[in-house]
Structures are given as C-alpha cells and as structure tokens.
Amino acid sequence: MPDKKRSGLGRGIDAIFSDFETDEINSENVVDINLNDIRPNPYQPRKEFSQDALNELAQSIKENGVFQPIVVRKSVNGYQIVVGERRFRASKIAQRPTIPAIIRNLDESQMMEIGVLENLQREDLNPIEEAQAYQTLIEKLHLTQEQISEKLGKSRPYIANYLRLLSLPNKTKQLLMESKLTMAQARTLLTLKDPRKIDQVAQKVVDQGLTVRQLEKMVSHPQTTTTMPNKRKKSPFIQETEEQLIEKLGTSVHVISSKDGKGKIQIDFSSTQDLNRILDLLDISLN
Numbered sequence: 001m002p003d004k005k006r007s008g009l010g011r012g013i014d015a016i017f018s019d020f021e022t023d024e025i026n027s028e029n030v031v032d033i034n035l036n037d038i039r040p041n042p043y044q045p046r047k048e049f050s051q052d053a054l055n056e057l058a059q060s061i062k063e064n065g066v067f068q069p070i071v072v073r074k075s076v077n078g079y080q081i082v083v084g085e086r087r088f089r090a091s092k093i094a095q096r097p098t099i100p101a102i103i104r105n106l107d108e109s110q111m112m113e114i115g116v117l118e119n120l121q122r123e124d125l126n127p128i129e130e131a132q133a134y135q136t137l138i139e140k141l142h143l144t145q146e147q148i149s150e151k152l153g154k155s156r157p158y159i160a161n162y163l164r165l166l167s168l169p170n171k172t173k174q175l176l177m178e179s180k181l182t183m184a185q186a187r188t189l190l191t192l193k194d195p196r197k198i199d200q201v202a203q204k205v206v207d208q209g210l211t212v213r214q215l216e217k218m219v220s221h222p223q224t225t226t227t228m229p230n231k232r233k234k235s236p237f238i239q240e241t242e243e244q245l246i247e248k249l250g251t252s253v254h255v256i257s258s259k260d261g262k263g264k265i266q267i268d269f270s271s272t273q274d275l276n277r278i279l280d281l282l283d284i285s286l287n
Contacts, residue, residue, distance in 0.1 A: 030069045032098040037078035040085055043112040043140075045119045045133035048126065048177065049089060057086065058093035066091060069100040073111055079103070082111055083118050112140055120152055126177045127186065131162040138163075157248060157281050161187060164277070169195035172202040181205060184212045184246075191219050191252045191268050213243075220252050220268070249278055 070084025081088055082104060091099045106114070116133045119125060125133065137143045143151075145159045165176065165186055172189060175181045181189075185205055192198045205215055234242075238255050245253040249267060251274070257263035269275040 029102055030100050031103065033072065033079060033101045034098055035088070035092055035096065038072060038088060038099070038101075039075065039078060039080050040088070041081045041111065041115045043115045043136060044081075044085055045116055045129050045136065046085070046125055047129055049086065054086065054090050054093060057090035061087075061090055061094040061096065066096075066100055069102050071104055072101045073104050073106045080111070082106060082114055109141055112136070117151065126179070127162065127165055127183055128173050128177050131165045134159055134163055135166060160277055160281060164190055164274075169199050171199040175202055175206060182212070185210075185215055188212060188215050188219060188246070188252065212246075213239075216246065216252055220254065249281055251278065 066087055068084070068087065070087050071082040072079040073082055079101070084101075088099060116136055120130065120133055134145075134148055137148055138145070145156050145163075148154075148159055149156045161183075165173070165183075167190065168176070168186060172181070172186070176183075176186050181202060185202075189198050189202055189205075192201060201215070201219065204210070210218070234255075234257075238257055242253055242255050245255070245265070245267075252268040254266040254268075255263065256266065267278060269278055
C-alpha cells in the first residue's frame with residue numbers, strides 16, 4: 001500500500017514494522033520462544049488459512065528456517081501472537097520446537113488494532129473476514145466508519161458495503177467465503193428480505209452461473225414485467241449508469257427513461273437502517 005495511505009494507520013503499525021527492516025533488526029531483541037508457549041491472536045480476522053500455502057511455507061522453514069521474526073506479547077499463559085500467525089502455523093507443521101520472536105509490551109486495544117489492521121493491509125482476506133475485521137474495530141475499539149476509512153485509505157462506501165455482508169444468512173456467507181459468489185452478487189442478494197430466499201437464490205446463482213445483471217433482474221420486482229408490456233430495451237449508457245449506481249450504493253437501482261429524455265431513478269432499500277445507510281452514502285442529512 002502506498003505510503004500516503006499508510007500514514008493514516010498511526011504509529012501502531014509503523015512501530016511494529018520498523019523492527020522488520022532488514023538492516024535495522026537488533027538481534028538482541030529477537031528471542032527463540034517455544035511454540036507450545038505461544039497462542040494465536042484472538043483478534044486475528046483471518047479464519048481460513050490455505051493448507052497448500054502453509055505446507056509450502058513449512059517446507060521452506062525446514063530448509064532455511066524462519067527469516068522474519070514474529071511479534072508477540074506476554075500473556076498470563078505464555079505469549080500471544082500479534083503479527084505472524086502464518087509463520088507460527090507453518091513452523092508447527094515443520095515440527096520446529098521454537099520460533100524467533102520480538103516481544104512487545106502492548107495492551108489489549110493496541111494488540112487488537114495492530115493485529116486487525118496488519119491483516120487488512122495485506123488485502124488477502126475473504127470478504128466476510130474483512131467485514132468482520134471492520135466490525136471488530138467498530139465494536140471493540142469504538143472506531144467510526146470514517147476513522148477506519150482514514151486509517152486504511154479506503155472510502156466510507158467501501159467500508160459500509162463490506163459491513164452489510166454480515167447480514168447475509170450463513171449459507172450465503174459460506175458461498176462468498178469460498179469465492180463461489182462475488183461481492184457484487186452478494187450485495188444484490190441483500191435486496192431480498194427473506195434469509196431463506198437469499199440462500200435459495202444464492203445457490204441458484206452458483207448452480208447456473210448467473211451474472212450480476214441476470215441476478216439483479218431476478219431479484220428486482222418481477223411484477224413490473226406485467227405492468228410494463230411496452231418496456232424499451234435500455235441503452236448501453238443507461239445500463240452502465242445503473243451498474244455504477246448499484247456498485248456505489250450496494251442495492252438495486254433502476255434508471256427509467258422515456259423518449260422525450262425525461263425519466264426517474266428508483267433506489268431500492270430493505271429497511272429503515274438500509275435507507276439511512278444509503279442517505280449516508282449520498283451525504284444526505286435529515287437533522
């Protein structure tokens with residue numbers, strides 16, 4: 001991530017990674033810790049680790065050792081990982097008794113922020129893990145969406161759209177985590193209110209390989225096809241406009257135009273909370 005965006009992360013991340021500069025690591029600060037004395041970071045947003053990638057890293061560790069120390073903090077029972085869980089897991093697979101580590105004096109909130117933000121910077125979390133990471137920052141550290149946006153250099157709509165994924169039913173979440181659904185498809189499914197219907201349609205998307213546009217047509221009001229028998233085919237400009245609005249607002253949007261150039265934009269919302277979210281994205285205040 002460019003330095004301009006990293007500057008918003010504050011001193012926590014930079015303080016951790018200053019020790020990782022190849023020519024600045026002080027060997028006196030690195031100690032070998034027994035793997036049995038180390039526990040994972042409870043705030044680690046990544047729940048799924050590629051077994052193939054871990055096995056590949058484990059083989060490298062067997063042959064060359066661990067090049068980059070992990071970062072830990074002392075806990076009641078040994079140590080907790082702050083940064084470096086992949087290296088820890090791979091070292092266990094490689095059956096190494098110890099791992100090089102840097103011990104940091106961090107409180108609970110510092111550990112949480114560094115652990116979550118470090119993983120978010122890597123940008124290889126699945127969408128649900130990323131959404132849960134944002135939710136952790138909001139609930140545990142009481143950060144606002146605006147503050148998270150500034151820390152990570154991401155837009156508020158980007159953060160808001162990920163948080164909405166947490167309202168999906170579990171089966172659909174799993175499809176998204178397995179990359180069987182895309183983010184755009186998941187956001188379109190959110191326009192359906194019934195969790196069972198969402199799961200049914202999500203599975204249909206996977207089974208039939210439906211595109212976002214096909215899905216959007218499926219979940220939009222089917223009764224409109226009977227009340228608009230002379231509906232004209234939308235121009236490429238109108239279709240592109242709809243797609244950009246859907247991407248921006250994270251909900252179904254219909255741009256309806258007439259021959260005289262007039263028309264209207266219909267924005268769907270599923271609840272009062274969803275409406276407030278859309279108004280926030282549009283910078284509309286009803287104070």
